[in-house]
Amino acid sequence: MSRTVDRCDPGRRAWIAEAIRKVEADANRSADTHLHVFPLPPEWGIDLYLKDESVHPTGSLKHRLARSLFLYALANGWIHEDTTIIEASSGSTAVSEAYFARLVGLPFVAVMPATTSPEKIGLIEFHGGRCHLVDDPSSIYDESHRLAAECGGHFMDQFTYAERATDWRGNNNIAESIFEQLRLERHPEPSWIVVGAGTGGTSATIGRYVRYRRFHTRLAVVDPEGSAFFGSFTDGDPGRTAAGSRIEGIGRPRVEPSFLPTVIDRMVQVPDAASVAAMRWTNEVTGRGVGGSTGTAMWAVAELVAQMRASGEHGSVVTLICDGGERYAGTYGSDAWLSAQGLNIAPYRAALDGFLKTGELTDPLSR
Template sequence: MATEHPHAWAADAIRRLREHDRRTLPTPLRPLPLPSAFARGDIRVYVKDESAHPTGSMKHRLVRAMFAQAIADGAIQRDTPVIAATGGAVAVAGARLANLLGLDFTAVVPAKTPSEVLARIEREGGRWQPGERPPAAVQEEARELAARLGGHFLDHFGDAERAVAGCGEPTIADEIFGQLSDEPYPIPEWIVTGIGTGATSATVGRHLRRHGHSTRLAAVDPENSAYFPAWASGCADYATGMPSRIPGIGRPRTEPGFLPAVIDLVVPVPDAASIAALRWLNSAAGPAGGLAAGPATGTALWGTLHLVARMREAGTRGGVVLVMGDTADPYRTTHLDPGWVRSQGLDPAPYEADLERFARTGEWRTHRA
């Protein structure tokens, strides 16, 4: 009996990855109504809703590209175990896509990973095991496990940017500009995203340069993260050694996928401001009539409103696109829980007052940001 050539399995696996996401791509581009002070239509804001991916996060797009790249490279074959080091959205997406391909998947997770995330990994067909080392060493622990099992380590910090560049089409930037083609401002003034692995900002920045668009790229960065000081100082290996409290974005050190040269502006955002903006988005009183977004989207909204205010002051017309990275559901007992927020020493109230004043008058004060 003839044995199937490994190239045939690889081609079929990549086809299945593409087919799996075809019905959810492109992810929606939703208008975000601005307060009445901006209602003239001179400035329009859109939300690129990456929570529409099958696992509810923009990390799904990155992980799909990483699987496709590793399969094309021969690093993942039909019986290769896949190992990741994360207790977040990458693990959930990795579990789902590995299950789709009939591959074993294990996430080595930090000790304080929420039980909701562990349950989601299991529901998607994956396994998890707690890391036995401090959180900063979980990556190396997972890499060693992959070596022992003869598996593939899914290094989202080291490989995501390269994978999206090689196997990530259609990219998020391709989709944004396609969706804006019939809008009043088909070339937006700004695109706003956070920085986690650096893959999304690198993808958008490259697209802008490749196509000669006048759009500028802004990245938002939470407290404790190394990206803003690295961008501002030009120090490529800047490190803070402190973890981010905003899931999915911010890192204690700059990661390999971070390309500061393609970013026009990095906006540092206080964590309490991110929480205030998150609540504003999720509230029926918010400008979108309620948008179930995660905390990183709160960070992006705060930076977006800062840019909108700058455009208004300068008399600039145009569009702004902010990237919504994930949904609110995983954060009901953390960032959306007032008790948890207090336990972190965060006070969103002053920033909520800023947002209320902005909604009422269009006035944006930036002294805290």
């Protein structure tokens, strides 16, 4: 005689189906993000594009990740109609997850460092989330597990699931979108795509996609000072730790589980002063407000373009506007904050201004 254990709950399945419908309907209402042309001199033969992820409903690249994480958790049966969602986040992911939690009718708690910008805290609360601040950034993981266990909730854990929640083969992921939008450009297959090392999910998705589609595109990943990723990529130690980063959204005090170094062609460590200088420079050149992590990427982009120019290489380069600069008015946009942090961005800004005139990027520290 066979034995059967039946755990089917029609009511719960119906709730999950409706929650998935709501999340997918949100995606269906949303247009793709713009791919803006950055004004490089056309005679250089190099085209630079900025994919503007700040236009998502929650204002950042993390809207894509949050949507994928919710669909992944719902399809796995980890989220139910009475589940509190917990996330460890420095800001933008929490903003987006608060949005999706409210969309499906669930409470949301963001566990984040106490140094997170007030602008991001306000956005999380605007979308119905609650902020749980901790003094030690390295404790956000343990604290998230503790809170989830205490309330019977679900720790979304973006840092573990970012690389597997998104379908890297396509299905409207960010990599597929970039290549489709470049289809009619003079260099439709980019020489480089440049992204930050945050959860590791975006670089894993893009790196896998270009290999799967057999493109020759190379992937450069940028990391701010104080982050663990660059050192780990250099010496191959996945257990490396660091102090953490002042550039919100990228850079971590530990190497996150979603970080996949084997799909990365180059890593670039960028000084914080260079990140802020490049952020402000991009704002002025394009007229679009960008955040600090975009500045980190743009410094590395300038280095890459200068190297392409020096070697006579033509092609295209793509990076992301990860979020808008309005979230950082009191930090990277504030001269008083820079002074308090001991950051002198003037030499880096002068180097970027010179780059746009000559195609060469001088090392400010060599002056």
